[in-house]
Amino acid sequence: MSDxxxxxxTTYREAIREGLREALCxxxxxxxxxxxxxxxxxxxxxxxxxLEEFGAERVRDTPLAESAFVGAGIGAALGGMRPIxxxxxxxxxxxxxxxxxxxxxxxxxxxxxQFNVPIVxxxxxxxxxxxxxxxxxxxxxxxxxxPGLTILTPAxxxxxxxxxxxxxxxxxxxxxxxxxxxxxxxxDSPEPASNFDITRAAVRRPGRDATLVTYGAGxxxxxxxxxxxxAEGVDVEVLDLRVLRPLxxxxxxxxxxxxxxxxxxxxxxRSGGISAEIAARIMEQAFFELDAPVxxxxxxxxxxxxSKHLELAALPQPETIAETVRKLVNKHG
Amino acid sequence: MSGNFPTCDRDRALRxxxxxxxxxxxxxxCVELYGAQKIRGFMHLYIGEEAVAxxxxxxxxxxxxxxxxxxxxxxxxARGVDPGKLMAEMYxxxxxxxxxxxxxxxxxxxxxxxxxxxxxxxxxxxxxxxxALADRMQNRRNVTACFFGEGAVxxxxxxxxxxxxxxxxxxxxxVCENNLYAMGTALRISESATDIARKAEAYDVAxxxxxxxxxxxxxxxxxxxxDVVREGRPYLLECRTYRFRAHSMFDAELYRPKxxxxxxxxxxxxxxxxxxxxxxxxxxxxxxxxxxxxxxxEVAEAVSFAEAGNWEPxxxxxxxxxxxxxxx
Numbered sequence: 001m002s003d004x005x006x007x008x009x010t011t012y013r014e015a016i017r018e019g020l021r022e023a024l025c026x027x028x029x030x031x032x033x034x035x036x037x038x039x040x041x042x043x044x045x046x047x048x049x050x051l052e053e054f055g056a057e058r059v060r061d062t063p064l065a066e067s068a069f070v071g072a073g074i075g076a077a078l079g080g081m082r083p084i085x086x087x088x089x090x091x092x093x094x095x096x097x098x099x100x101x102x103x104x105x106x107x108x109x110x111x112x113x114q115f116n117v118p119i120v121x122x123x124x125x126x127x128x129x130x131x132x133x134x135x136x137x138x139x140x141x142x143x144x145x146x147p148g149l150t151i152l153t154p155a156x157x158x159x160x161x162x163x164x165x166x167x168x169x170x171x172x173x174x175x176x177x178x179x180x181x182x183x184x185x186x187x188d189s190p191e192p193a194s195n196f197d198i199t200r201a202a203v204r205r206p207g208r209d210a211t212l213v214t215y216g217a218g219x220x221x222x223x224x225x226x227x228x229x230x231a232e233g234v235d236v237e238v239l240d241l242r243v244l245r246p247l248x249x250x251x252x253x254x255x256x257x258x259x260x261x262x263x264x265x266x267x268x269x270r271s272g273g274i275s276a277e278i279a280a281r282i283m284e285q286a287f288f289e290l291d292a293p294v295x296x297x298x299x300x301x302x303x304x305x306x307s308k309h310l311e312l313a314a315l316p317q318p319e320t321i322a323e324t325v326r327k328l329v330n331k332h333g
Numbered sequence: 334m335s336g337n338f339p340t341c342d343r344d345r346a347l348r349x350x351x352x353x354x355x356x357x358x359x360x361x362x363c364v365e366l367y368g369a370q371k372i373r374g375f376m377h378l379y380i381g382e383e384a385v386a387x388x389x390x391x392x393x394x395x396x397x398x399x400x401x402x403x404x405x406x407x408x409x410x411a412r413g414v415d416p417g418k419l420m421a422e423m424y425x426x427x428x429x430x431x432x433x434x435x436x437x438x439x440x441x442x443x444x445x446x447x448x449x450x451x452x453x454x455x456x457x458x459x460x461x462x463x464x465a466l467a468d469r470m471q472n473r474r475n476v477t478a479c480f481f482g483e484g485a486v487x488x489x490x491x492x493x494x495x496x497x498x499x500x501x502x503x504x505x506x507x508v509c510e511n512n513l514y515a516m517g518t519a520l521r522i523s524e525s526a527t528d529i530a531r532k533a534e535a536y537d538v539a540x541x542x543x544x545x546x547x548x549x550x551x552x553x554x555x556x557x558x559x560d561v562v563r564e565g566r567p568y569l570l571e572c573r574t575y576r577f578r579a580h581s582m583f584d585a586e587l588y589r590p591k592x593x594x595x596x597x598x599x600x601x602x603x604x605x606x607x608x609x610x611x612x613x614x615x616x617x618x619x620x621x622x623x624x625x626x627x628x629x630x631e632v633a634e635a636v637s638f639a640e641a642g643n644w645e646p647x648x649x650x651x652x653x654x655x656x657x658x659x660x661x
Contacts, residue, residue, distance in 0.1 A: 068493030075463020111441035112432030113653040171656035
């Protein structure tokens with residue numbers, strides 16, 4: 001889990017830290033607050049060193065009071081600051097759901113356009129670390145149900161590094177979901193970026209036989225599956241949604257226009273999930289482009305079990321993704 | 334406590350009385366308009382509690398911020414929200430202070446730093462803490478006054494917010510309007526310790542309880558509290574009051590005896606203050622009549638303004654879900 005020391009290499013964790021550092025350096029209104037972000041260095045070591053660098057006024061350890069410190073972030077945003085609120089994991093965000101949904105997401109509309117809430121809320125999400133049922137949720141798709149929020153799911157070094165800065169330039173609430181299995185991921189250091197886009201999905205691997213629509217940890221599992229399939233002569237396009245709200249329909253539909261087949265890969269639960277939304281949009285906008293019904297591979301509809309073999313079975317894996325694609329490409333509409 | 338009030342000159346007495354009468358008559362008109370189906374949805378009346386908002390708001394500066402409850406018509410009027418815009422909001426008209434998107438429970442007004450109008454009990458407390466944090470981090474000596482009912486004291490957010498405000502030494506004036514009933518649940522059957530002001534001790538927050546039916550007592554207690562807050566410490570002011578009307582427009586009031594309501598009405602904050610001021614020779618009958626006439630005109634103008642307003646075009650439905658201004 002040690003971070004890369006090579007100058008041209010970095011980790012997802014370091015990339016997020018660099019994003020935080022840049023945000024704190026470039027705007028005096030920005031501050032970070034959350035549980036264990038200061039003295040502990042962040043539950044996932046993301047904010048390590050920032051307290052020493054920026055001081056306790058701007059890197060604030062909070063009490064274990066999610067509703068109060070998220071609400072305080074909303075108030076601080078209303079009062080002219082640019083808070084970055086870290087909720088340790090998505091599971092604890094449920095304790096702040098009232099503030100996120102009933103206040104942050106509604107205030108602008110409810111006040112007739114008078115009060116916008118420029119808050120950024122970061123949290124770790126996802127299963128895969130044997131943390132069992134209360135620490136493994138994938139609720140980003142569920143948050144994407146809420147009008148007024150922007151939902152970001154960085155899965156690459158570039159997005160880990162630059163999405164935060166772009167989110168801070170938004171006048172309205174942005175939630176950033178960092179998949180906890182990605183923190184140790186290594187990659188090339190991202191180039192500096194200006195006007196970094198947080199509205200579009202991205203094709204991470206072009207292909208012509210089927211489109212894998214995914215995000216977060218699903219991106220890496222889908223890319224691995226695509227490699228396996230390539231060896232079998234199946235050429236898969238992998239589309240990273242990046243933004244779950246608002247969804248970038250155009251990029252999804254464009255890809256379907258090319259491949260005519262789609263599999264949505266989502267760690268979240270199937271029923272009422274973001275995968276259902278994506279499948280519905282493809283059906284609404286590209287029905288006659290499809291050569292087969294849209295397929296879905298989602299998290300099993302169970303509270304996450306602790307045992308390794310059961311947890312692996314509960315989440316999409318490269319093998320199950322590849323197997324589902326094989327069936328998909330053999331179907332003819 | 335009444336009879337032992339601080340001195341009050343004629344101008345101030347007129348101001349305080351006018352504010353309380355404004356709230357009372359405005360809301361009586363709202364009841365009428367609700368019956369006429371001009372106002373719909375939930376509507377919670379402040380009648381009986383006028384001394385609280387009137388006494389507290391008198392101590393605030395224009396730069397200060399206010400976070401309110403869903404029973405906030407009185408808080409809004411006392412803060413200086415325009416009665417016409419307030420009434421238009423209740424009508425759901427575009428000229429309302431929130432373009433008709435909020436209604437009775439969601440009054441917002443940027444010009445008076447009135448941050449709502451919150452339908453979630455205790456939902457405004459963390460936000461008030463954050464407003465105060467922003468003031469402190471930007472070296473502004475503003476106060477954030479945070480109104481909530483005693484029902485909110487049972488919510489975790491009350492305790493979380495008191496702790497955070499005390500821990501970070503934030504200038505929040507917590508104003509608890511203790512009207513004894515959380516909707517229909519009496520304080521005695523919902524709190525193990527019913528002395529709300531004392532709860533502040535657990536967080537090392539200064540506090541006081543005051544007779545919320547006595548506007549001068551409220552004003553004096555709020556003045557002392559604001560002095561503490563402006564120096565950068567939170568304060569909990571419990572105002573012991575009573576609502577004379579039902580919880581909302583859908584309440585059969587099965588949970589409290591009529592005799593209790595009648596008992597409290599004997600301590601009506603308006604008649605109490607008028608009697609005090611007349612006894613002291615500060616106000617005359619004619620003063621009160623003149624104020625009543627002025628307020629009646631004002632309320633009528635507010636209704637006319639609301640009536641004359643128009644409905645926001647349906648095409649605007651999805652505006653303000655996200656900001657229209659350029660990115661910050």
